[in-house]
Amino acid sequence: MTKVIIVDDEEIFREGIKFILEQDKDIEVVGEAQNGIEGIKKCEALSPDLILMDIVMPECDGIEATRIIKSKFENIKIIMLTTFNDEDNIAQAISNGADSYILKDVAAPDLLMAIRSCTKGFNVIQNKAFSNMPKCFGRCPQKISIIKKDTLNTANLTHKQKELIRLIVEGKENKEIASELYLSEGTVRNSISKLLKKLNLKDRIQLAVYAVKNGIYE
Structure with a gap:
């Protein structure tokens, strides 16, 4: 309860x-x-x-x-x-x-x-x-300091994965992402889960911070 x-x-x-x-x-x-x-x-x-x-x-x-x-x-x-x-x-x-x-x-x-x-x-x-989250990153240092720049993993991201990250940072929902990338919603969910695991991140917020710190989204 x-x-x-x-x-x-x-x-x-x-x-x-x-x-x-x-x-x-x-x-x-x-x-x-x-x-x-x-x-x-x-x-x-x-x-x-x-x-x-x-x-x-x-x-x-x-x-x-x-x-x-x-x-x-x-x-x-x-x-x-x-x-x-x-x-x-x-x-x-x-x-x-x-x-x-x-x-x-x-x-x-x-x-x-x-x-x-x-x-x-x-x-x-x-x-x-x-x-509005990307505008706030520089103003929430204690929340984002644990996200470090990660050149190695970033270099290993595919174009599709970077596009997925860009859409997430823009606040798109899974249904919208699926439409833009011509995928099913299930595939989008699985792709996000795999991406978070690959980058050792917890959630979409950390993923958005990661994207800005590593120049994937500016």
Whole structure:
């Protein structure tokens, strides 16, 4: 069971998200908060597994609350759930420890999938926000410093693999990639998995960082 806290200053939004999450038997909403300070206190009292965190809130915003929570409770996963899709907020959220970044127009099934993925250690960046990721790399040093330049492996990438990386960095979904490369979605998924394994990377975010550091995407 994944214990979740919803931190958002709009009560009607919290109630809507709570209703969606409670349709999943593996998710339990254990608390709600209307600002970052309340969110921090709820973490201390309820020990959640994951927080859905808004950004703009009174008293203490979600980005600062994320920094404080991550400094105290490293294992709590934080998904930013916001309307803001600009590079400033994305960079600050990731720098402060956010594990995933989702926009509020996300479909209910996709939100549930993001929660499941995040609890398993996979970072999730919604497609619309992912397109701004290359602009943020230089502003999130602690998140990307583990990705080193890798001339040897880069030289061994095929043209098709480099094209696949380029489309991923641009935020394309598997269906879009499959269409552009004339492949099936299954083949695209397998190709991405093999590529991550070859380059010793965890997810698409690290792959995007790798691409920029190694000159595959500029």
